[in-house]
Amino acid sequence: MxxxxxxxxxxxxxxxxxxxHDPESGATASIDAPEEEPIIAALKRRGWTLTHILTTHHHNDHVAANLVLKEAFGATIIGPVNEASKIPGIDQMIGNGGTFEFSGHRxxxxxTPGHTAGHICFHFPDDxxxxxxxxxxxxGCGRLFEGTPADMWASLQKLMALPDDTTVYFGHEYTLSNARFAVTVDPENAELKARxxxxxxxxxxxxFTAPTTLGLEKRTNPFLRPHDPGIRKQLSMQDAPDGEVFAEIRKRKDNF
Structure with a gap:
């Protein structure tokens, strides 16, 4: 393969x-569809034809180009079952534990509720x-528009269980702001300071700061590190449950 x-x-x-893009079959997926012009330009630049849109959640800046791209290319839109009514042009609904193949790739x-109630992430284990x-x-992690800190912490724990050498592509170029915040709650982390x-x-x-790896995030992303003694000391929360420490980190980032 x-x-x-x-x-x-x-x-x-x-x-x-x-x-x-799968070079053998020619299948090409867009992860979400924020805006048609840059996506179409990228397809032309690479000489690819769009066959799928993999939708993670219903926010307009992730689905705005769904219908235009579906009409232009006949792309199949796969998205979250719990937000299906809010996903323009959705063809296939999928939820937690669901599995499908993209051109032979599992x-x-x-x-991963928290940012929205039905947000999903796509993991290609073999790739x-x-x-x-x-x-x-x-x-960083997403703002909690539709979920609770407990929801998001549970969601992040699902992703943290994946292998450290997993390459992670994320939705926004927020990394500079995230880095400036991260050092305020984890100031003694030498790898974080260097990063x-x-x-x-x-x-x-x-x-661009994308992609990252899951292992690097586990070592430097404070939202994945509420168990860390240094962060707990910085927040004066040495004896609090991980979920409460996570909630405090998220609150501080909201006000940063």
Whole structure:
């Protein structure tokens, strides 16, 4: 089986556009559909034809181009069963534990409520790829628009159970802001401090911070580290449950 090819680009102000291409079959999936023009331009640049849209959640900045792209290419739209009524043009509904094939590549679906009530992530286990959209970011996690801190912490724990060498593509270029916040709650983490400096340099040069790896996030992303003694000390929450520490980190980020 051929390796999947990936094209990464910016849509709207800070959404990542991601195209996933199987060179053997020619199948091409867009992870979400934030904006038609950049997606169509990327398809033309690579000489690919869109066959699928894998929708993670219903927010407009992830589904705005669904209908235009479906009409233009006849693409099949696969999306979350618990938000199906809000996903324009949805053809196939899938929920937690669901599995399907994209051109022979297995895709496992994880329901990750928190950012929205029915948000899903797409994991390609054989390709070691995770598309986490607005659940897990580099050095961050999504804002809680429709779920509770407990919902999001449970969702992140599902993703943390995946192998450390999983490559993670996320929904927005928020990493610089996330890094500046992360060091305020995890100031003694040497790897985080070095990573934050690298991110400053990348963004000054206009280089994307995606993708990341799950192992790197586990070591440096404070939202995956509420168990860490240094973070607990910084927050004066040495004896609190992980879920409460996570909730405090999320609250602080909201006000950062």
């Amino acid at each position: 051929a390796n999947l090819e990936i094209e990464l680009f910016i849509c709207r102000a800070d959404n990542f556009g991601v195209l996933l 895709v496992d679906v994880y329901e 070691k790829l995770l598309f986490s959209a607005d659940t897990l970011f580099a050095l 934050a400096a690298d991110i400053e340099a990348l963004r000054e040069s206009g280089v």
